[in-house]
Amino acid sequence: MSLRTPLYDTHQALGAKLIPFAGYDMPVRYTGDVQEHMAVRTAAGLFDVSHMGEFIIRGPKALALIQQVTTNDASKLPEGKAQYSCMPNREGGIVDDVIVYHIREDQYMMVVNASNIEKDWNWVSAHNESIGAELINVSDQTSLIAVSGPRAEEVVQQFTDVDLSKLGTYECFKGVFDGAEKTLVATTGYTGERTFEIFLYNEHAVRVWNDLLAAGQSVGLIPCGLGARDTLRLEMGYMLYGNDINDTTSPLEAGLGWITKLNKAPFTGAEAIFALKVQGLSRKLVAFELIDKGIPRVGYEIAVNGEVVGSVCSGSVSPVLGKGIGMGYVPVQYSAEGSELEIIIRNKPLKAVVVKAPFLKR
Amino acid sequence: MFFPDELLYTKDHEWVRIEGDTATVGITDFAQGELGDIVYVEIETLDQLIERGGLFGTVEAVKTVSDLYMPLNGTVTEVNEKLAASPELVNTDPYGDGWMIKVKLEDGSDSDLLSAAEYKKMIGA
Numbered sequence: 271m272s273l274r275t276p277l278y279d280t281h282q283a284l285g286a287k288l289i290p291f292a293g294y295d296m297p298v299r300y301t302g303d304v305q306e307h308m309a310v311r312t313a314a315g316l317f318d319v320s321h322m323g324e325f326i327i328r329g330p331k332a333l334a335l336i337q338q339v340t341t342n343d344a345s346k347l348p349e350g351k352a353q354y355s356c357m358p359n360r361e362g363g364i365v366d367d368v369i370v371y372h373i374r375e376d377q378y379m380m381v382v383n384a385s386n387i388e389k390d391w392n393w394v395s396a397h398n399e400s401i402g403a404e405l406i407n408v409s410d411q412t413s414l415i416a417v418s419g420p421r422a423e424e425v426v427q428q429f430t431d432v433d434l435s436k437l438g439t440y441e442c443f444k445g446v447f448d449g450a451e452k453t454l455v456a457t458t459g460y461t462g463e464r465t466f467e468i469f470l471y472n473e474h475a476v477r478v479w480n481d482l483l484a485a486g487q488s489v490g491l492i493p494c495g496l497g498a499r500d501t502l503r504l505e506m507g508y509m510l511y512g513n514d515i516n517d518t519t520s521p522l523e524a525g526l527g528w529i530t531k532l533n534k535a536p537f538t539g540a541e542a543i544f545a546l547k548v549q550g551l552s553r554k555l556v557a558f559e560l561i562d563k564g565i566p567r568v569g570y571e572i573a574v575n576g577e578v579v580g581s582v583c584s585g586s587v588s589p590v591l592g593k594g595i596g597m598g599y600v601p602v603q604y605s606a607e608g609s610e611l612e613i614i615i616r617n618k619p620l621k622a623v624v625v626k627a628p629f630l631k632r
Numbered sequence: 633m634f635f636p637d638e639l640l641y642t643k644d645h646e647w648v649r650i651e652g653d654t655a656t657v658g659i660t661d662f663a664q665g666e667l668g669d670i671v672y673v674e675i676e677t678l679d680q681l682i683e684r685g686g687l688f689g690t691v692e693a694v695k696t697v698s699d700l701y702m703p704l705n706g707t708v709t710e711v712n713e714k715l716a717a718s719p720e721l722v723n724t725d726p727y728g729d730g731w732m733i734k735v736k737l738e739d740g741s742d743s744d745l746l747s748a749a750e751y752k753k754m755i756g757a
Contacts, residue, residue: 287666298695302668304671497695501694565672565692586694616674616690
């Protein structure tokens with residue numbers, strides 16, 4: 271039995287195609303993947319991502335717990351700001367990639383991937399036994415609606431007194447949103463466009479969704495499913511946990527060195543990550559574009575001169591660029607920008623080239 | 633969703649229009665809806681004799697790739713060239729401009745094909 275977000279009936283009424291994803295029945299598309307993708311690139315899209323997990327971490331030990339389990343330096347995170355981070359395991363693999371929000375003094379929220387909620391909860395809870403922060407899993411009572419696109423701000427602005435034009439990226443505030451109290455609004459996102467992620471109590475979700483949809487009609491806002499969300503994030507080269515990173519990939523191999531602060535206070539996994547750094551990487555996650563006509567898919571082999579050197583972690587067609595794009599791990603000697611790869615599609619090696627992410631240059 | 637009565641259907645969601653010893657083949661309205669936006673139709677079996685159930689091509693949507701199976705024994709005599717530049721025709725007009733191949737039939741092995749009513753029942757439409 272799949273779980274449902276509070277917006278399940280709303281999606282059905284909108285004609286969405288729902289698929290099982292991370293234990294939930296989630297909308298994969300409403301109208302069409304490309305139409306929804308382009309709406310976000312040119313106007314605005316409305317997403318239900320309530321399946322995501324949220325942990326509240328608060329009290330005087332909150333920062334210590336976050337510092338212990340994540341790679342980024344949360345001590346440098348001012349109130350009202352968010353940071354991308356990841357939770358490594360003791361072997362230096364990745365338990366999950368997360369966003370940490372500093373809501374106010376001694377109060378943080380960690381947003382985790384839906385497929386990892388239980389694993390992450392157990393992981394953070396185990397660490398908390400010796401630290402003693404106040405730790406609450408609010409995933410089940412929290413809905414998350416994202417409004418994304420160049421026209422998103424003018425839609426979202428209609429429902430809050432806070433001047434959104436003053437918000438940069440990765441900022442957040444808590445307040446009343448469309449009459450819903452204790453709502454957290456954040457400028458974090460997964461599309462590369464200006465995005466507002468609205469975390470609210472479940473009982474407000476349907477009303478707020480409908481109000482945003484109605485208010486957005488005049489600017490071309492449409493509901494968008496997980497299909498568009500995936501191609502949007504891939505065009506930006508953003509990781510998808512389970513595809514591009516997992517318990518056996520190092521943040522260094524994945525290009526997440528920029529959120530791995532080995533100089534901060536010791537954290538779980540730091541030793542293993544440091545050891546790999548000293549030893550040197552043998553493989554790296556690369557972004558590649560197909561030169562030949564074809565679409566890379568998860569699991570397709572990556573070869574160099576006919577020899578298989580890796581496999582595709584994420585792949586699709588880029589609706590904006592109109593060509594096949596993907597990511598995969600390859601030996602470091604083939605990871606430089608411009609390196610030529612072959613993607614084996616239906617037994618044919620198709621030419622591809624390593625490019626610098628994001629695929630979409632802004 | 634629409635399933636013309638004059639066509640025959642396969643369990644793999646292809647449709648067939650038989651006219652004499654020639655058949656036109658495409659995928660159903662249901663299939664295109666399930667696949668989502670089609671971005672690439674790859675058919676490299678022109679002039680090949682393929683048995684019923686054999687692979688004649690693949691269709692790539694944004695999110696998925698799906699194989700295309702021959703509904704009947706026959707030789708692929710024509711591939712819809714419009715699909716190279718406009719694969720979205722499979723979404724917008726699956727039984728018309730979105731057709732995929734024409735086949736010269738070898739023998740009448742159409743016993744497995746479904747009527748529109750049978751196909752609709754199978755997919756629960």
